[in-house]
Amino acid sequence: MNDKAQQTDEDQGGAHPVLVTGATGRIGRAVVDELLAAGVPVRALTRDPAAADLPAGVEVVAGDFADPASLDPALRGVRSVFLLWTAPPATAGAVIERIAAYTRRIVFLSSPHRTPHPFFQQPNPMADLHAAIERLIAASGLDSTILRPGMFASNVRLWWEATINAGEPVRWPYVDVGTAPIDERDLAAVAARTLYEDGHTGGDYVLTGPEALTHAEQVRVIGDVIGRPVPFEELTPDEFRRATEGVWPRPVVDMLLDAWGASEGHPAYVTTTVADVLGVPARTFREWATDQWKMPL
Structure with missing residues (x-):
């Protein structure tokens, strides 16, 4: 010191x-x-x-x-x-x-x-x-x-919460790319x-979280938690850019699309660090959604 x-x-x-x-x-x-x-x-x-x-x-x-x-x-x-x-x-x-x-x-x-x-x-x-x-x-x-x-698991609230709670389908690119939220x-x-x-x-x-889940799997988990299926429609990268035009900053959109595109065909990166440091398992995405998903009143 x-x-x-x-x-x-x-x-x-x-x-x-x-x-x-x-x-x-x-x-x-x-x-x-x-x-x-x-x-x-x-x-x-x-x-x-x-x-x-x-x-x-x-x-x-x-x-x-x-x-x-x-x-x-x-x-x-x-x-x-x-x-x-x-x-x-x-x-x-x-x-x-x-x-x-x-x-x-x-x-x-x-x-x-x-x-x-x-x-x-x-x-x-x-x-x-x-x-x-x-x-x-x-x-x-x-x-x-x-x-x-x-x-972060909480990103999907920013991305999908309003759409899901309105009963609309989630329209998203790279349906089969996995992450470990x-x-x-x-x-x-x-x-x-x-x-x-x-x-x-x-x-x-x-x-990371303890498990790899694709975007489609994350949507299905949320559907299970809220008690109704959530439709999922895959967009191309260009369709996603058009859908987010004027809503999201273009550099953020491009950064995400580049990361998801580069990850196609690669297993998601998963670590055990949370459990190693804390001595208890990391929360699953389902546990997060059960605790954190906010339905409209």
Whole structure:
């Protein structure tokens, strides 16, 4: 530990909090909940503490990645930092330097861009940003754990929920391409464990759900959960581009189509990392859908 971090620890004494960035978003909030459930003190970084709406017991502190000096109050005395990058890349280097001045441990939410599977190897600006931040973390000397989640199960709510709940068919490309969707609660549980438990320094964890499912199989599972069949119609890539025109950003559409297209004929990439870290199986897609699918009132 550097002198500044040591000084802070000695001054504070007692239990040191974990700092969670991105704490008001889906993943960050889930990490907060997991830490609280484990009895770990939590400090949350947000640009607007008054609007944070976080559980009682969470220390909410203002700070902005765009102004690295503003992070000092949030970093003072922390035991570790969960980094979910939520800003343009220009200040990333200064933010990592600031973190390294106060603590030794960082857990970074990245992406599986180093995973040797065609789904994860297509051009992706977000993966490029993640790779750059990983290099900064490595150069900083921080004790790091890198989390690399695959496809989130919750994506299908964004994609299909309104259509399915309206009783319409799901119209989608690459019907037979499989992924292994991860429940974000499992991702959050792994993140929390690596933030307060020793033994994860140097960990490079690719996180997926426990099973491979094609798009058509995922739709069938949702139909089982809601108690009625959901029709599925396959679109060509060009038909999908037309269907999403003006609704989704074109770069996102192209990125997904490239990833799915490159994955045709390849088994989905599945890991046991969730079970390895937590000691319990990862939730299946059916378990996620049973708990999380929201039907209209």
